[in-house]
Amino acid sequence: MFKHSTLQRFTIGAILTLGLAIPFWDSLGAAEPAASRPNIVLIMADDLGFSDLGCYGSEIETPTLDGLAQNGLRFRQFYNTAKCHSSRICLLSGLYCQQAGNEAMDNAVTLAEVLNQAGYFTAMSGKWHLKKEPTDRGFQRYFGHLSGATNFFTGDQTFRINGEPFNDFGKDFYTTDADTDYAIKFVDEATASDKPFFLYVAYNAPHYPLHVKRKDFEKYRTRYRDGWDTIRKQRYARQIESGLIDPRFALSNRPDYIPAWEELSEADKLWEQERMAAFAGMVDCLDQNIGRLVNHLKSAGQFENTLFMFCSDNGACPFERTRGKELRPWDPDSYWCYDTGWAHVGNTPFRWYKQNQHEGGISSPLIVHWPAGLQTDPGSFTDQPGHLIDFMPTLIDVAGAQYPSEFEGRRITPVQGKSLLPILKGQERTPHPWMYFMFSKNRAIRQGDWKIVSANGGKWELYDISKDRSELNDLRGEYPEKAKELIALWHEVAEEVDHLPAKQRGKVTGKPPQPMNSYRADMKAAK
Template structure:
């Protein structure tokens, strides 16, 4: 019997009762995996996402919401409210032999489940975890009362790069799609605690739409022929729709076109059909993800839990650059067509270029396409409907936001260990229309496998490994990073670079040149595969 590893992209938080002593809000956090900035209808997509679009129409959307550009480091920051290095996951879910790079959450960094449970919440999680290691820091060890999947290996995230082995409780996965299975367990948990008097916190971590591209036939059928137009046309259509929606300003421009993408018009008819099929399956995965959120909303309403619940949705990083035909023995692993359980295919840079509209770059990089993804928050009695704000939020802000909403005290010491202080800001003023963006004079900072970035105000500084050269962008006037103005603004480069190195020292960041020899071969191949020219689409379908 084949196991199905399905990848989902959805991230939602549900909380209730802003600032009320009685009736503290329930909290549901839904996280998607590898979802690009423009992959939802409310962010410009043609994919059917009516449930998320409803949350957006009845809630608030951020134009700028940042992550750590790749899976495990993003999850470490989301779960703890710490920068990933401070939490111990500075590289990935691999132990590189240093405290900031041990590959799993350390005890000094409290999880949102630990804090909320200590403050009277029932804590639930279903789906991908990816921040455990050495038999430590599993979700049931870090504050969660109910966990799926709960076994010793399948959910650590170590092998598989983003897959969740959802047969941990004996499911015949040839009959079940894991998006449905993950969601079903979340709904089961909601049923089990519906009569309790305590508020609940649900962390729902889907794996969709992360590769391999596998979807249900009835979902794929909805998109047959939809992508015969190719990635360049799709990107332009999404861009125009984003301006119509107000996600982008009318004077916005698309980022510079990648030179290593295939020219759709020069592909043969057969090649176009094979590539279009990939995007049809990807769209089906996003569609099914949205369907699962609709089912979750129905369950909350049925149980009488929806009225006092806040919902927040986000993604762990931008759409990916990895090409499975070239990396991770992808082509050799195909035992069936794309979309089926034998598929080991990814959408690759070509379609991810459209998913990340209007931004440049991809997952693992620190330009906007890698770190800026959708963020939706919903709570009709407190959040003004159909609001679009600048936001400039970051995943380190989620924990302090939840703690304010839950009136939860963050302990200075926990189980005999001094807790790391929270560096993020509460998003409540932005969610409640008291502010358009988070005030953050100290700035935001990133480091991922040698890629570095800093943002203070409108200025963003970026460098891409192995280069140490800084690029500077004025995101207020150039949100898609089309003009490097570093040569015209030496003082700004100096200011931001000094702030970056101060942050790096405080968080245990090490120059990546010192870590390259410790990097696992599979991850080194992953980085290098993205830098190579894409292989011709000759097989794997």
């Protein structure tokens, strides 16, 4: 189909697209499972930026996740897709978005379907945001909402409990709490069944609307009076001190479309402090709930042999959609969001945001904790890159499961991800031949340390991630042939592996990328 192309040399994916070598992938999972059939808890936060946890540099108090990190492994270079639904597809299927069949995932099996076949009790709580329902895709138990966002206090009509409508929204209902309540119930059911369990908890927090309990808001109400410029520098300093970020990676500058904190009026400063306090309170509450789950696993005697993984679906969200600014964020009728100023803080030290394929959009925390199986030093970091598509082969390996070539009469696309298990064993794994990124007019591909990226249809930029993770020194002019090679590779992968329609593979402009929104315009609209 294409002679001696970079794609043909560097990926099995294209060969499989041509219908070859499928028996190789039929054997995936044949290796002996690590430890003894571990329980698996996979948690995904929503719109949580790279630096929004204490153990990734934040001032927000997250003692549970910090403790798991201190006794586990943190990834410095773990990637999502920069968007809610596509990250969930990658996480569940081990495939890129179009490759899996988009939200329907018709070309894919889910983690739950694979682990169910391997004898696991499978359960989910939280946000689905895909077609059908979790109970149609291998989950034996499910509580949560099918929608992409919900009212944290009153829920919505898409809430389900095991495939049936749920409408028991009492006066004390709060989505993050309810997700945990049902996760704990499902753990108890699994324990009683005497099966290992796979629990996927997809919290909607801290996605907008910024609905927060009053006590959690009050804890942070004055925490942000120094403003986003100072808070961002403080986060960066903590990242350097902890060893998370290499000092060679400079803190990216505040873009011109975000005003300096001191330029804001006193009224605007108060508004900004309060909406960031609401966000911080939601993250704090998220950590409290993960603490409830961890403590329950300990009391049930299930914690030591539980593989626990925590990640986020995209970088911090810059979109201003506030309604009811005059209402307090614990009022169910409120609908607060924050804007580019605080999203820029959330993605410290990187550039750009949710939806963009620069590091600020696609970089996720990944915390791995597994007392019975993790073979790295407690509190260590890894620089080995990973991606959400790696969860499928990883969990197949640790569970001793099998990845099918057909499932329920459907031909299944061979898995694209690579197992993280060697990294968890303290070994070097063979890296991805490339990692591919695309959402709307944002696109990128990373091969080794080289990355080509375009934001919002703007010009391609070339970076050496090993020296410039913050993407501040565009090398396209210095290495035009490398840029040309990677641009061609992106188009080949988009066509041959991700099956991206031609109209979505159109050429980018030669112009500088435009900001996704303007802080000042958004402030005017919010008023």
